Amino acid sequence: MSYETLLYGVQDHIALVTLNRPKVLHALNSEVFDELETVFRALSEDAGVRVVLLTGSGEKAFAAGADINEIAATDTATGAAKARRGQAVLRLIETCGKPVIALINGFALGGGCELAMACTLRIASETARLGQPEVKLGLIPGYGGTQRLPRLVGQPAALKLLLTGEMIGAAEALRIGLVDEVVPAARLLGRGHELARSIATMAPLAVAGCLEAVDRGSDLDLEAALNVEAHIFGRLCGTEDKAEGTRAFLEKRPPTWTGR
Template sequence: MYQTLLTNKENGILTITVNRPDKLNALNKTVMEEISMAVDEVCKDETIKAAIITGAGPKSFVAGADISEFIGLTVEEGKALAKKGQDVFFKIENAPKPIIACVNGFALGGGCELAMACHFRLASDNAKFGQPEVNLGLLPGYGGTQRLTQLIGKGRAIELMITGNMIDAATALQFGLVNYVVPQEELHGKALSILQVVLTKAPIAVAKCIAAANAVFSEKQDGFDVEVNAFGECFATADKVEGTTAFLEKRKPVFKGE
């Protein structure tokens, strides 16, 4: 189905692997289009409850964009490229189902931006993060300037972007860029263990948690209003009835996403 991605669905979790190990899984036009298609699949397929995004091989998650595609672009073409990349990553960020990044090696440039678009990140102990675009006379264009600042704070984000320096997994954990650091062979298992817990929760409530958290950073929405409305809408769901009834009956709830 895909030229540059491998997909595997198991127990409701779709693992999406960027598969260009000879290019350290660099993002090119095809990869971006296929990631967009894969995220559409996650959102639309009712049998998929959550997703993991990772990279093929032990060295790299995604080591950046394919720079050869940048040569000769005009100002307007550069803007269009950035807008297209942002649109794909907004799709990940706003997906109603959890999408976790498993960062197994280099997450640089567009790769770091891809990881940051996911709802949260796990890193292997050999992971490296960075936005080295200044070395090319550029800046992050797929949302990196915004998400890095949101995740680690303005001072640290600006330092990373204007030096082009990389940080290791331990520093990324200290900065709050990743939730966990584990040995590489445990990375996928750790993500699955978290998602298996999530999949026992009410899917509508999970989706609304994601939407409300995203609203914190939206200039078009008042996050508190989003929360109030989402909270109220949950009262019309069968899952809310099941959840509250199960609590009072001292049993585990069985949610159906209704």
């Protein structure tokens, strides 16, 4: 597949999706969302892909935000539709059934920060700068930022970022829990591949089950969430991978996963 705003490749069960609009720091316009939807729908159905890395080309930006020219042209109706469109694509990324690791190089602001938060894990370079500056434009985040940010960092820390529009560096983002690791810029892609390879060696159905259990259970009370967990556990007990995994453990050998 070829794209106008993305670069895409797969090697050793790991997909690399790279935002590629460097002249505008990978600003998220309608075409970017269309292509992200296309590639992540394909990835969700590709049994050969076990982990996805998502980044921006170059060192200046992961994604600097939404395309302001498009935002400036919206009114009440078209603005709500644009928000729902962005939310739907980010939700697709969040629930594609594969771990998605954001590699944050440079700016991840506004929609770019929201895109990173929709990923499973976030690794930032030491030069990364993150924030939700929408209040400076007379807006709030529209692609899930007001909802995912408090879930990641807690309400007070989230409100501080949302109400001030402040940009924070990688170290502060790590301290509050907005990112999971910080590495030198030269190590960002290498560290992403290391983590992806580690996950890719695990049973793919079990990895997908973990993602599903956490996502479905996060907004339930504990009893209901435990029922979700038990259902997924039982489903996995009937798979060939579970039989292979337990057999390989008892035979003291590495398992061979089939995803069945």
